[in-house]
Amino acid sequence: MQRGEGWIGYVELTYALNGRISIAELRNHDGKFVSPSVATISAAVAGRQIRDDFRTSCTDAPGAATWPMSGFTWALVYRDQREARRGQELADFLWWCTHDGQGMGDGLLTLRSAPSW
Numbered sequence: 001m002q003r004g005e006g007w008i009g010y011v012e013l014t015y016a017l018n019g020r021i022s023i024a025e026l027r028n029h030d031g032k033f034v035s036p037s038v039a040t041i042s043a044a045v046a047g048r049q050i051r052d053d054f055r056t057s058c059t060d061a062p063g064a065a066t067w068p069m070s071g072f073t074w075a076l077v078y079r080d081q082r083e084a085r086r087g088q089e090l091a092d093f094l095w096w097c098t099h100d101g102q103g104m105g106d107g108l109l110t111l112r113s114a115p116s117w
Helices: 013-018 038-045 084-098 100-108
Strands: none
Touching: 084 100
């Protein structure tokens, strides 16, 4: 992205900041120009409900302080694993990610999961 004149690309916020990649302000749903940050991404996901069928979006969310290119990270796994031990290890890891491991991402500019999720 940095090598070609006029190139535009997208990377996750942590990579952009740590890699000293130029960051653009974008016009959001309410017409305000905002920069990506934990605060503007948090504003975009605030109040979003994840339905039973997992359909949800926080892209171009309304609000003066929302980052328009916000999104969620998903893990899609089979309920029935071929190897019970590995399946349990995966389940334990995912539980840790959504519970005890939440604070591990604070220094990495990642958001915590909402308690209702």
